Amino acid sequence: MNDHLLFLSAAYALTVVCMAWEVVALRLRRRKALRQIRDTLEESS
């Protein structure tokens, strides 16, 4: 029974980690892209 709960926890923990990682990676990517535009704007002005 304990093994079953361990397997169950591992599966759901992996799901949460994957989804959280994807969201965080997206936020970082967006921030980087926006910073690049801001830099371009500052250079041009």
Added chain:
Amino acid sequence: MPDPFMNTTADSSILRRRINLFRYAAPSAFYAPAGIIARWCALIAIPFALLGLYLGFIVAPTDATQGEVYRILFIHVPAAWLSMLIYLVMAAWAALGLGLNTRLSGMMAAALAPTGAMFTLLALVTGSIWGKPTWGTWWVWDARLTSELILLFLYLGFIGLHNAIEDPRRADRAAGLLAIVGSVNLPVIYFSVRWWNTLHQGSSIRMDQAPSMAMTMVAAMLALLVACWLYAIAVSLLRLRCIIIEREGRSEWAQQVMRVAA
């Protein structure tokens, strides 16, 4: 007597609506709606996820033969369905991009690939975690498992090829072609349990039959499927916005958006 087929007012309103829809084929026009749709999908996904977890962990009883470990299926099955559905949608966008040479289609396909790869990985790993206590092994070279693994490689191949080509439009075309060719794997995954004698069980939920599971289990699975579906839409649209900014950041409209936001 007026000819009903010559109703110019109706014709022009249909045409206007079509033009309005085509307007969103431009990345600059779709950028703002994508953000709104993503936000709503993420918000609606939360209650569905909570409902699915409540039904799956509190309402659904312990399985008589598998014990508690069967609850892995509430996330494994939605992940496996989405891995195939996302690939189908990705290949459709890629085909549209190749056929009509629209910029947004290639961006859509590129935005869907990482989420599809993540769901494929989840389906494989959660299936493996379920397989160990149930089948007594982590992995078998069974038709369903092997074709799902090929799907993961197709996603990784799409992402790798896209990243390897510097010109984004050429990358869209090359990776799009790979996505279209790879879509032959989808019917193989879906029908593998019928075509071959596999260790993987057949479908528990089918359109032509009543489900072979208890209704509470089906409800939990469907609620989590809707949650995962909405999550996939939200994340893909957010990624699409990143891609639009990355590719069109130097254009006038993007700089205007930044000026307004600043």
